[in-house]
Amino acid sequence: MMLRVGVNGYGTIGKRVADALAAQPDMTVSGVAKTTPNFEATAAHRRGYAVHAIDDAAAFAAADVPVAGDLDDLVAASDVVIDCTPAGIGAQNREIYEAHDTPALYQGGEDADVADASFNARANYDEIANGDAEHVRVVSCNTTGLSRVLTPLDEVYGVEKTRATLVRRGGDPSQSxxxxxNDILPDPVTVPSHHGPDVNTVLPDLAVDTMGVTVPATLMHLHSVNVTLESDADADAVRETLADESRVFVVPEHARVAGPGHLKELAKDAGRPRGDLWENCVWGASIAVEGRDLYFFQAIHQESDVVPENVDAVRAIAGDADAAESVVRTNRALGVGR
Amino acid sequence: MMLRVGVNGYGTIGKRVADALAAQPDMTVSGVAKTTPNFEATAAHRRGYAVHAIDDAAAFAAADVPVAGDLDDLVAASDVVIDCTPAGIGAQNREIYEAHDTPALYQGGEDADVADASFNARANYDEIANGDAEHVRVVSCNTTGLSRVLTPLDEVYGVEKTRATLVRRGGDPSQSxxxxxNDILPDPVTVPSHHGPDVNTVLPDLAVDTMGVTVPATLMHLHSVNVTLESDADADAVRETLADESRVFVVPEHARVAGPGHLKELAKDAGRPRGDLWENCVWGASIAVEGRDLYFFQAIHQESDVVPENVDAVRAIAGDADAAESVVRTNRALGVGR
Amino acid sequence: MMLRVGVNGYGTIGKRVADALAAQPDMTVSGVAKTTPNFEATAAHRRGYAVHAIDDAAAFAAADVPVAGDLDDLVAASDVVIDCTPAGIGAQNREIYEAHDTPALYQGGEDADVADASFNARANYDEIANGDAEHVRVVSCNTTGLSRVLTPLDEVYGVEKTRATLVRRGGDPSQSxxxxxNDILPDPVTVPSHHGPDVNTVLPDLAVDTMGVTVPATLMHLHSVNVTLESDADADAVRETLADESRVFVVPEHARVAGPGHLKELAKDAGRPRGDLWENCVWGASIAVEGRDLYFFQAIHQESDVVPENVDAVRAIAGDADAAESVVRTNRALGVGR
Amino acid sequence: MMLRVGVNGYGTIGKRVADALAAQPDMTVSGVAKTTPNFEATAAHRRGYAVHAIDDAAAFAAADVPVAGDLDDLVAASDVVIDCTPAGIGAQNREIYEAHDTPALYQGGEDADVADASFNARANYDEIANGDAEHVRVVSCNTTGLSRVLTPLDEVYGVEKTRATLVRRGGDPSQSxxxxxNDILPDPVTVPSHHGPDVNTVLPDLAVDTMGVTVPATLMHLHSVNVTLESDADADAVRETLADESRVFVVPEHARVAGPGHLKELAKDAGRPRGDLWENCVWGASIAVEGRDLYFFQAIHQESDVVPENVDAVRAIAGDADAAESVVRTNRALGVGR
Ligand SMILES: NC(=O)c1ccc[n+]([C@@H]2O[C@H](COP(=O)([O-])OP(=O)(O)OC[C@H]3O[C@@H](n4cnc5c(N)ncnc54)[C@H](O)[C@@H]3O)[C@@H](O)[C@H]2O)c1
Ligand SMILES: NC(=O)c1ccc[n+]([C@@H]2O[C@H](COP(=O)([O-])OP(=O)(O)OC[C@H]3O[C@@H](n4cnc5c(N)ncnc54)[C@H](O)[C@@H]3O)[C@@H](O)[C@H]2O)c1
Ligand SMILES: NC(=O)c1ccc[n+]([C@@H]2O[C@H](COP(=O)([O-])OP(=O)(O)OC[C@H]3O[C@@H](n4cnc5c(N)ncnc54)[C@H](O)[C@@H]3O)[C@@H](O)[C@H]2O)c1
Ligand SMILES: NC(=O)c1ccc[n+]([C@@H]2O[C@H](COP(=O)([O-])OP(=O)(O)OC[C@H]3O[C@@H](n4cnc5c(N)ncnc54)[C@H](O)[C@@H]3O)[C@@H](O)[C@H]2O)c1
Structure with missing residues (x-):
């Protein structure tokens, strides 16, 4: 039987999550809910999603977007809801989902305590699947990016300590x-930043200190990562460890990729929907080991890396598959790792 | 019989032209030629194009890109070649195409005298189709954008004089x-700029003065246009005139599109390949008439607006269809105007 | 006797106005008022201005900035107040100034009806000086820039119609x-923009249509200007007309100035305080005449062009000098035109 | 007797070095040499420097810049030359200086082997002063910035290992x-970057791994620094250690400085020439210690931090003062640390 999943908030994350759900063999999109009848609402309708108006149904009609119902209708029609509203709104919405006794996912813009647990497929799928949390937060784009590489590094070499500088895009491409x-902002100024503790919501025992910087760019975040390993390693071995991960793309030297601009071009050349890059992009040429100190650069596509994680999180709370199965199914349906 | 078209230069324009040709019912891509075996070469190979190495075939092999031949082989295998090399290289290549007696198209980065005539489907398709030029230049992105709106305005109302400020993107998204x-450059400083005379290569009798400005953005050019009309008009009538054009998209107010960032998002939401916008995007809300002075803003997607024009130009020099037929065929195959 | 002038709001405009007043032989700064005890408050104190705390005097003390009083104290100690608070706050402050019966200037971020009249030294000094307006608005940076060139052009050649595209910086350098x-925004989308009518607050009879565009740059605005003149002119004559203006700098070709980046460097090289450029910067190379259509580019330093105008406006409402006298006195004290 | 110092190359660094020399009680500027007679040449002349034309003297005359001689004349008139030409040109110039037997300084854009030794006042003044190197390279802006904080940290706590991510501005404000x-570039992609080894040219025994990133901003570089100390420390003690350095500015929390935009504004508010910030700017709020891991952010004004170092290097090779004396003299003359 198909799992009916509703998407509340149809913006950068919500629209991608809806498409990813629609591509799964075992899920169907029960509808999407939106506040404003702008061009994205029109697109949702054209894609065949039942558009629910959060506030002003008349305005949707005026913009030629038929309205399928309101938020309550959407929740009622869903086995699971994925909340993709702006940071902080998810926390306000939880009581609506609870009133319907409907499990819900939240995004990384929410505080960890919005939910009963936090989730990253590579870090703690089975814990969530085996636990009884019905309200689960998928961690943020940056935390997802760190968790995906630190988990295998910890498994294979042991991680003594991680220090990462997150050079963050100032906004998404459509946030005008x-x-x-023309600035380079310590953001936050205080060190370490909240990103390290956020990693600990899915990898509790990892020592990780992070520093955040915000710059005038929109395409991807860039992480400059240092990991002091617990055992000796060489760069080639680490490269293989990372290349073995289905959600890590080790960028080969011959591709001549200078940065996120080239990575996004590569994704568009590959025919990816919206030019999305669901995988961490680790520069092969940057992987270096000095003593037990590993260094590398990775680029994180903030708009899409959490999308496959949301799909997996649905299966984890629905108890429909174990981690390996779910990840394979999600990857195959979306084309992750191809 | 299918027209075999080769693409020399597989960058921003070349890759899109190749895909557009491949989508046509009456054309086939005989191959593409490239200088550097970077990620774009890999993508060309994956898309099934026969990759020809311009210089260093061994380097392509080393990057796992099989080489189908060199540039001479490509020209020999083609009924028409589309030269999409960087500005100025096309002029050097003309003698190669002539040696093979193969008709060729050139891009707008070349001087007008690279070719026997310049082309824009809306402005002068029939002239090219009925003439005997075998070397034809498709005018630049900005000139294409101006020609598409000025032609119908001149037909319907008469154009006394056009004054346009072209606020140009500094580079394409992948040009790192x-x-x-952090600057706003008069570019060129001298006024009027070369763009007006370039419009005159396809619309010889039009009075058009242009000023160029270059800014730190990559998504699209923005044109601030003033047209003094020869006859009275009102904004609604002009809006209809423009909306009737298949390669002009009049952006509705309810879409809430603030600028190129939103337009590109809209194209991605529509599932357009690479998020391309082949059409001029004219803000409906900006169309205003004061006396006989018409004003409006239009955004031009520099990476793709010339793509359907290249397809039409192939048919024009091959003598395969008249303007109306070709444009409909091209639009349908690509999804222009949908 | 020295005119005692108070400055309410010590940000981008207020700090410059205070310094400009302090440099005048006939004025003294009675104090400045500020809301936040940040680094600018410290600087105001170090420059010797009596700092008045608008809200939280204790916070100023905690930041080692001695507090001279509150806003009422400042108004009471001033013959004239210059309101340099953020757009919209000035309108709320008018009643405070009225309660003290103290004449006040407002900035261009306020609606025209905040004051009894609008002011630009070149356009309407004498009108203000001879009238009895006690609450006067100094027009915005863009309007000031347009008024300074249109006034002499109208006097010498007659202006039939002006069409200008204002390519505006997105924020000031310190607005992080x-x-x-990465966008180029029609701003506002509707045409013509409010800038034309704003010019009419000081030059009521001029036909001027403006279009606004906002881009990711901070240094200066760039105006692309077209003026249809009423009489014939040639580029050299226009160049002389503009060069004769003390607040217009015609940038010579041999200076090789590509844009605002170079202009600001030039101002710093000249030892200007804060690298300010009080003058319109018109590229000599851009001045062109086609028929009666004049074209040119000018760059406007939004942070400082209104500063000498504020000084003159004080004299205009205090009745202390006529236009010519005041402008010479202001220019000499600041170094305008040198 | 005054030391006569010539400046070859009058760009971003050269113009500042010339002004800094002119401000010293024990030095005089024998002249400056320049290739292009642009606005900077005019400014040099207005500041009273004898302008020497490297190539085309006639072009300088045409731009109303009197020519004092050529490069040979300048070297002949100088006791020391400071080469401030673009990276790589200094190496070509060395033979000219040698032919005149004139000691010379080079800038950080040159390879270390351009000179007999590299210099940073805090790291190795006395070594240079006591040695017999006559051709000395002042290390780059980033290396200067690192050396100034690592030297005292090593003296006080011992440095076990430093890991720094250098988020570099893409160009200077006047480099249009x-x-x-719109990109965030690993630059270089390979890790560690050359900056660590460059630190070792002045601090040979320090373990320092660096990663470079380039972003679309012009104002300052931002360093995200981790130092594993050899002994325990707390954040307050480190803060005091850094605050004691005359060329480090610990930015207080109450200043509310968000980033380089605010820092440059602060410098302009302080009346600094060209808004220069000769000091490392370390955010007090960012200084944190986790175990023996120290973290902090510092901003480095690439255009000016090497300027006082050049002045000191002149004295070091002229044998005129010891480190402490020279630094005090330089700082006092320029206003460093005030
Ligand atoms: N954009 C990213 O880079 C990114 C990455 C990872 C996680 N996230 C997180 O995902 C969440 C969504 O972010 P986004 O970037 O998609 O935001 P967005 O602004 O692009 O989209 C939010 C959507 O919610 C709608 N909305 C606004 N108020 C609402 C309300 N009260 N109820 C329902 N819908 C409402 C908006 O109309 C919009 O469609 C946030 O928690 C964010 O922190 C964002
Ligand atoms: N990018 C735009 O915005 C745009 C818009 C309209 C027209 N044009 C014009 O289209 C043409 C191509 O521009 P582009 O932006 O696609 O450039 P590009 O740099 O993206 O692509 C050019 C391609 O040509 C290849 N190349 C380089 N030297 C070559 C040579 N000697 N022979 C063959 N191939 C060579 C490059 O490897 C690259 O693949 C230019 O005339 C340009 O002015 C560009
Ligand atoms: N910055 C420009 O480019 C520019 C150019 C011309 C005109 N203006 C106009 O000048 C005015 C000031 O703009 P700005 O750029 O200097 O702004 P700003 O934000 O730089 O400075 C405003 C100052 O007012 C203070 N302030 C805030 N609220 C206040 C209040 N309630 N009472 C008193 N002070 C308060 C702030 O702390 C700040 O010091 C606006 O009307 C603006 O539109 C600005
Ligand atoms: N700008 C920075 O951020 C910075 C910081 C520290 C060190 N540096 C180093 O300082 C040196 C100068 O850099 P800059 O930024 O001042 O460069 P710049 O381009 O601003 O100035 C170089 C000057 O040299 C002149 N010039 C060019 N060719 C010349 C030649 N053949 N002979 C003599 N002069 C010539 C140019 O006209 C210009 O005036 C480089 O080594 C650079 O790496 C630069």
Missing amino acids: DRGPI | DRGPI | DRGPI | DRGPI
Whole structure:
């Protein structure tokens, strides 16, 4: 039987999550809910999603977007809801989902305590699948990116300590009101940043100190990562360890990829929907080991890396598959790792 | 019989032209030629194009890209070649195409005298189709954008004079070495710019003065256009005139599109390949008439607006269809105007 | 006797206005008022201005900035107040100034009806000086820039119609939260923009249509200007007309100035305080005449072009000098035109 | 007797070095040499420097810049030459200086082997002063920034290992042709970057691994620094250690400085020439210690931090003062640390 999943909030994350759900063999999109009848609402309708108006149904009609119902209708029609509303709104929505006794996923913009547990497929799928949390937060794009590489490194070599500088895009490509314009901001100024503790919501025992910086770019985040390993390693071995991960793309030297601009071009050349890059992109040429100190650069596509994780999280809370099965199924349906 | 078309230069324009040709019912891609075996070469191979190495075939092999031949082989295998090499290289290549007696198209980065005539489907398709030019230049992205709106305005209302400021993107999204970073450059400083005379290569009698400005953005050009019409008009009538054009998209108010960032998002939401916008995007809300002075804003996607024009130009020089037929065929195959 | 002038709001405009007042032989700064005790408050104190705390005097003390009083104290100690608070706050402050019966200036971020009249030294000094407006708005940076060139052009050649595209910086260099990052926004989308009518607040009879665009840059605005003149002119004559203006800098070709980046460097090289450029910067190479259509590019330093205008406006409402006298006095004290 | 110092190359660094020399009580500028008679040449002349034309003297005359001689004349008139030409040109110039038997300084864009030794006032002044190197390279802006904080940290706590990510500005504010526009580039992609070994040219025994990133901003570099100390420390003690350094500015929390945009504003508010920040700017709020791992952010003004170092290097090779004396003299003359 198909799992009926509703998407509340149809923006950068919500639209991608809806498409990813629709591509799964075992799920169906029960509908999407949206506040504003802009071009994205029109697109949702054209893609065949039942559009639910959160506030002003009349405005949707005026924009030629038929309205399938309101948020309550959407929750009622769903086995699981994925909340993709702006940071902080998810916390307000939880009581709506609870009123319907409907399990829900939340995004990384919410505080960890919005949910009963946090989730990353590579780090703690089975824990969630075996636990009884019905309200689960999929960790943020940056935390997802760190968890995906630190988990295998810890398994294979042991991680003594991680230090990472997250050079963050100022806004997404369609956020025309975000800055900064010509600045490089320590963000937050206080060190370490909240990203390390956020990694600990899915990998509790890992020592990880992070520093955040925000810059005038929109395409991807860039992580400059140092991991002090517990055992000796060489760069080639680490490269293989990372290349073995289905959600890590080790960028080969001959591709001549200078940065996120080239990576996004590569994704568009590959015919990826919206030019998405669901995988961490680790520069092969950057992987270096000095003593037990491993270094590398990775680029994280903030708009899409959490998308396969949301799909897996649905299966984890629905108890439909174990981690390996779910990840394979999700990857195959989306084309992750190809 | 299928027209065999070769693409020399597989970069921003070349890759899109190749895909557009491949989508046509009456054309086939005889191969593409490339200088560097980077990620784009890999992608060309994966898309099934016969990759020809311009210089260093061994380097392609080393990057796992099988080599189908060299440039001479490509020209020999083609009924028409589309030259999509960087500005100025096309002029050097003409003698190669002539040696094979193969008709060729050139791009707008070349000087007008690279070819026997310049082309824009809306402005002068029939002239090219009925003439005997075998070397034809498809005008630049900006000139294409101006020609598409000025032709119908001139037909319907008469154009007394056009004054346009072209706010140009500094580089394409994958050009990581282009600037400026934090500047607004008169470019060129001298006025009027070369864009007006370039419009005159396809619309010889039109009075058009242009000023160029370059800014730190990559997504699209933005044109601020003033047209003094020869007859009275009102904004609604002009809006209809423009909306009737198959390669003009009049952006509705309810879409809430603030700029190129939203337009590209809209194209990605529509599932367009690479998020391309082949059409001029004219803001409906910006169309205004003061006396006989018409004003509007249009955004031009520099990476793709010339793509359907290249397809039409192939048919024009091959004598395979008239303007109306070709445009409909091209649009349908690509999804232009949908 | 020295005119005592208070500055309410010590940000981008207020700090420059305070310094400009302090440099005048006939004025003294009675104090400045500020809301937040940040580094600018410290600087105001170090420059010797009596800092008045608008809200939280204790916070200023904690930041080692001695507090001279509150806003009421400042107004009471001033013959004239210049309101340099953020757009919209000035309108709320008017009643405070009125309660003290103290004449006040407002900035261009306020609606025209905040004051009894609008002011630009070149356009309407004498009108203000001879009238009895006690609450006067100094027009915005863009409007100031347009008024300074249109006034002499109208006097010498007659202006039939002006069409200008204002390519606006997204934020000031110290505004780290402003965007856009990678976009070119029609702003406003509707045409013509409010800038034309704003010019009419000081030059009521001029026909001027403007279009606004906002881009990711911070240094200066760039205006692409077309003026249809009423009489014939040639580029050299226009160049002389503009060069004769003390607040217009015609940039010579041999300076090799590519844009605002170079202009700001030039100002720093000249030892200008804060690298300010009080003058319109018109590229000599861009001045062109086609028929009666004049074209040119000018760059406007949004942070400082209104500063000498504020000084003159004080004299205009205090009745202390006529236009010519005031402008010479202001220019000399600041170094405008040198 | 005054030391006569010539400056070859009058760009971003050269113009500042010339002004800094002119401000010293014990030095005089014998002249400056320049290739292009642009606005900077005009400014040099207005500042009273004897302008020497490297190539085309006639072009300088045409731009109204009197020519004092050529490069040979300048070297002949100088006791020491400071080469401030673009990276790589200094190496070509060395033979000219040698032919005149004139000691010379080079900048950090040159390879270390351009000179007999590399210099940073805090790291190795006395070594240079006591040695007999006559051709000395002042290390780059980033290396200067690292050396200034690592030297005292090593003296006080011992440095076990330093790991730093250097988020570099893409170009200087007046470089209108530099990118990237909307990208975050690993630069270089290979890790560790050359910056660590460059630190070792002045601090040979320090373990320091660096990673470089380039972003679309012009104002300053931002360093995200981790130092594993050899002994225990707490954040307050480190803060005091850094605050004691005359060329480190610990930014207080109450200043509310969000990033380089605010820092440059602060420098302009302080009346600094060109808004220069000669000091490392370390955010006080960012200084944190986890175990023996120290973290902090510092901003480095690439255009000016090497300027006082060049002045000191002149004295070091002229044997005129010891480190402490020279630094105090330089700082006092420029206003460093005030
Ligand atoms: N964009 C990213 O880079 C990114 C990455 C990972 C996680 N996230 C997280 O995902 C969540 C969504 O972010 P986004 O970037 O997709 O935001 P977004 O602004 O692009 O989309 C949010 C959507 O929610 C709608 N919305 C607004 N208020 C609402 C309300 N009260 N109820 C329902 N819908 C409402 C908006 O109309 C919009 O369609 C946030 O928690 C964010 O932190 C974002
Ligand atoms: N990018 C745009 O915005 C745009 C828009 C309209 C027209 N054009 C014009 O299209 C043409 C191509 O521009 P582009 O942006 O696609 O450039 P590009 O740099 O993206 O692609 C050019 C391709 O040609 C290859 N190449 C380089 N030297 C070559 C040579 N000697 N022979 C063959 N191939 C060579 C490069 O490897 C690359 O694959 C230019 O005339 C340009 O002015 C570009
Ligand atoms: N910055 C420009 O480019 C520019 C150019 C011309 C005109 N203006 C106009 O000048 C005015 C000031 O703009 P700005 O750029 O200097 O702004 P700003 O934000 O740089 O400075 C405003 C100052 O006012 C203070 N302030 C905030 N709320 C206040 C209040 N309630 N009472 C008193 N002070 C308060 C702030 O702390 C700040 O010091 C606006 O009307 C603006 O539109 C700005
Ligand atoms: N700008 C920085 O951020 C920075 C920081 C530290 C060190 N440096 C180093 O300082 C040196 C100078 O850099 P810059 O930024 O001042 O460069 P710049 O381009 O601003 O200035 C170089 C000057 O040298 C002149 N010049 C060019 N060719 C010349 C030649 N053949 N002979 C003499 N002069 C010539 C140019 O006209 C210009 O005036 C480089 O080694 C650079 O790496 C630069």
